[in-house]
Amino acid sequence: MITLTDINKTYYTEATSLHVLKGIDLHIAKGEYVSIMGASGSGKSTLLNILGILDNYDTGEYLLNNKLIKNLSEKQAAAYRNELIGFVFQSFNLINFKNALENVALPLYYRNISRKKRNIIAMEYLDRMGLKDWALHLPSEMSGGQKQRVAIARAIISEPKILLADEPTGALDSKTTVDVMKVFKELNDSGLTTIVVTHEKSVADETHKIIHIKDGLIENIENRR
Amino acid sequence: MDIIQEILAGLRHNLLRTVLTGLSVSWGIFILIVLLGAGNGLKNGVTSNFRDRATNTVQMWPGETSQPYKGLKSGRSLQFSEKEINEVNDLSETTGQTGIINKNSTITYKKEYGTYRLIGANIDYEKIFNLKFDKDGGRFINQLDMTASKKVIVLDQKIVDVLFKTEPALGKYVKVGNIMFQVIGVNSKKARWGDGNAYIPFTTAQTIYNPNKKFNSIAMTVDGLESEELNDAFNEKLKSNMGQSMNFDPKDTQAIHVWNAQRDYIETMKIFGGITIFVAIIGIFTLIAGIVGVSNIMLVSVKERTREIGIRKAIGAPPATILRSIIIEAILITSIFGYIGMMFGVGLTEVVSFVMEKSAAGNPDGMSVFKDPTVSLTYVLVSTSILIIAGIIAGYLPARRAVRIKPIEAMREE
Numbered sequence: 001m002i003t004l005t006d007i008n009k010t011y012y013t014e015a016t017s018l019h020v021l022k023g024i025d026l027h028i029a030k031g032e033y034v035s036i037m038g039a040s041g042s043g044k045s046t047l048l049n050i051l052g053i054l055d056n057y058d059t060g061e062y063l064l065n066n067k068l069i070k071n072l073s074e075k076q077a078a079a080y081r082n083e084l085i086g087f088v089f090q091s092f093n094l095i096n097f098k099n100a101l102e103n104v105a106l107p108l109y110y111r112n113i114s115r116k117k118r119n120i121i122a123m124e125y126l127d128r129m130g131l132k133d134w135a136l137h138l139p140s141e142m143s144g145g146q147k148q149r150v151a152i153a154r155a156i157i158s159e160p161k162i163l164l165a166d167e168p169t170g171a172l173d174s175k176t177t178v179d180v181m182k183v184f185k186e187l188n189d190s191g192l193t194t195i196v197v198t199h200e201k202s203v204a205d206e207t208h209k210i211i212h213i214k215d216g217l218i219e220n221i222e223n224r225r
Numbered sequence: 226m227d228i229i230q231e232i233l234a235g236l237r238h239n240l241l242r243t244v245l246t247g248l249s250v251s252w253g254i255f256i257l258i259v260l261l262g263a264g265n266g267l268k269n270g271v272t273s274n275f276r277d278r279a280t281n282t283v284q285m286w287p288g289e290t291s292q293p294y295k296g297l298k299s300g301r302s303l304q305f306s307e308k309e310i311n312e313v314n315d316l317s318e319t320t321g322q323t324g325i326i327n328k329n330s331t332i333t334y335k336k337e338y339g340t341y342r343l344i345g346a347n348i349d350y351e352k353i354f355n356l357k358f359d360k361d362g363g364r365f366i367n368q369l370d371m372t373a374s375k376k377v378i379v380l381d382q383k384i385v386d387v388l389f390k391t392e393p394a395l396g397k398y399v400k401v402g403n404i405m406f407q408v409i410g411v412n413s414k415k416a417r418w419g420d421g422n423a424y425i426p427f428t429t430a431q432t433i434y435n436p437n438k439k440f441n442s443i444a445m446t447v448d449g450l451e452s453e454e455l456n457d458a459f460n461e462k463l464k465s466n467m468g469q470s471m472n473f474d475p476k477d478t479q480a481i482h483v484w485n486a487q488r489d490y491i492e493t494m495k496i497f498g499g500i501t502i503f504v505a506i507i508g509i510f511t512l513i514a515g516i517v518g519v520s521n522i523m524l525v526s527v528k529e530r531t532r533e534i535g536i537r538k539a540i541g542a543p544p545a546t547i548l549r550s551i552i553i554e555a556i557l558i559t560s561i562f563g564y565i566g567m568m569f570g571v572g573l574t575e576v577v578s579f580v581m582e583k584s585a586a587g588n589p590d591g592m593s594v595f596k597d598p599t600v601s602l603t604y605v606l607v608s609t610s611i612l613i614i615a616g617i618i619a620g621y622l623p624a625r626r627a628v629r630i631k632p633i634e635a636m637r638e639e
Contacts, residue, residue: 074543
């Protein structure tokens with residue numbers, strides 16, 4: 001599903017450059033449930049952004065679903081994101097003037113699915129997240145856990161091949177964290193390849209494989225099954 | 226349709242900003258139209274003051290000599306004779322001429338009568354003084370009337386109103402002094418002053434009222450005198466020819482008075498050329514201010530939405546789609562509000578025009594400095610289009626930037 005070969009990434013600022021990823025080799029098979037752990041600045045978010053085609057890498061090779069992800073045009077990148085990847089962010093990244101239903105339905109808008117049809121589908125996904133009654137509420141009227149479940153519904157509505165989550169529980173309390181991780185578990189059980197970036201041990205412990213990153217390199221891979 | 230709904234949702238969310246952007250467009254267009262309208266009104270008003278006669282007319286009156294000439298004493302009273310009409314006719318610049326005989330006469334129809342100015346005129350008088358004949362108003366004097374010295378008369382509407390009341394006047398006979406004249410036409414153009422004129426063929430007037438064949442004015446239309454200099458030269462030539470014909474020193478300023486309407490017209494139009502340029506400059510700056518306003522707000526609007534654009538990109542929105550929706554949004558705002566401004570601007574100029582026409586109705590022939598302050602549709606549409614295009618460009622440039630930056634960076638912006 002995912003194959004990374006010798007991925008390097010350097011950030012340049014005016015004064016200095018920062019070599020963030022120093023040759024990452026990684027293989028993630030279909031249906032795996034993986035977490036990426038590491039200290040701040042270790043490069044784990046950069047890695048996730050590259051996996052999610054939100055950022056470019058400098059050298060190496062990234063194969064996603066047998067497609068080479070390199071030097072893509074913005075149009076191509078957008079198409080791959082829409083087709084292959086579901087994203088969940090720490091800060092939810094919901095559009096604040098759209099209600100839960102509209103937020104969840106948004107990816108389908110970019111697939112040219114009619115308003116009526118995408119609202120029906122979005123409602124099904126909200127129902128799966130237990131948020132049917134909150135469909136017409138704005139994000140500002142919802143709790144963090146609810147917002148994150150709306151974001152998850154939005155991430156999976158386009159039936160992506162992989163689900164990427166960047167510190168999905170970072171803004172949640174412990175109880176809500178458990179709820180959200182339960183959702184990830186269920187999604188993975190249904191066959192969705194799931195990758196979670198976290199620095200919380202308890203969250204990582206839920207996954208089947210923990211990839212430890214340190215100073216831009218994979219330190220070790222911990223198989224938990 | 227879906228894209229419009231999507232855009233409207235965003236606009237509703239930012240209602241205040243949408244309305245403010247829109248109002249700046251409306252205001253720009255509104256001011257521009259009112260300004261252009263005021264300029265046009267001023268121009269139309271002053272131009273209309275020339276309507277008493279064709280703008281290309283010259284009229285002259287003989288005076289009294291102030292210098293002795295070729296043995297003749299100064300202080301002679303001069304008068305025109307038919308010889309001078311022929312002189313005028315021979316000038317290459319003249320396209321029409323009339324000698325004018327002026328006389329006050331009592332005109333009677335049945336029991337009604339009044340004293341009016343009786344004018345002996347040539348057929349060209351009609352176009353020189355812009356007389357107007359309605360469809361059922363008959364005609365002016367023609368060549369046949371002249372050759373046969375017919376006793377026919379043309380009356381101003383004012384006279385007809387007094388003498389005939391509601392009765393039709395055409396074909397009826399009126400008594401001028403003791404002589405009967407048949408009415409052949411009614412001039413519906415209202416004179417600015419006086420009780421009205423009556424016109425009879427020049428030849429008839431010469432025969433009946435002018436035993437010595439002398440008269441006091443010649444008017445003509447001229448062609449090809451496009452500049453003040455050419456008109457000044459023509460005036461000099463006229464004076465010199467008249468001097469030879471009537472035996473006075475062409476340099477004698479009191480011997481003959483020439484009024485050249487064409488020269489006045491050119492001078493006035495020159496001033497208005499200046500005013501038009503002034504109004505155009507103000508208009509262009511108003512437009513620029515509008516463009517800057519729209520651009521600024523579109524810039525802020527897109528900047529504010531960088532994060533939203535990042536989110537949309539992260540979930541797979543193609544850049545072209547995002548760009549398209551921002552541009553359509555700009556078109557929507559500028560065209561809807563531009564249209565509103567246009568309506569208000571055109572509305573105001575039309576209302577002012579209407580009110581002025583109404584108030585002028587009581588005094589239709591008064592001097593005016595402001596008239597019909599309306600703007601041509603072309604100006605309105607062109608200036609509205611310019612603002613719309615500016616709005617689109619102003620939306621497009623920052624949107625293109627926002628679409629180009631990586632979604633992860635865009636989402637970081639607050």
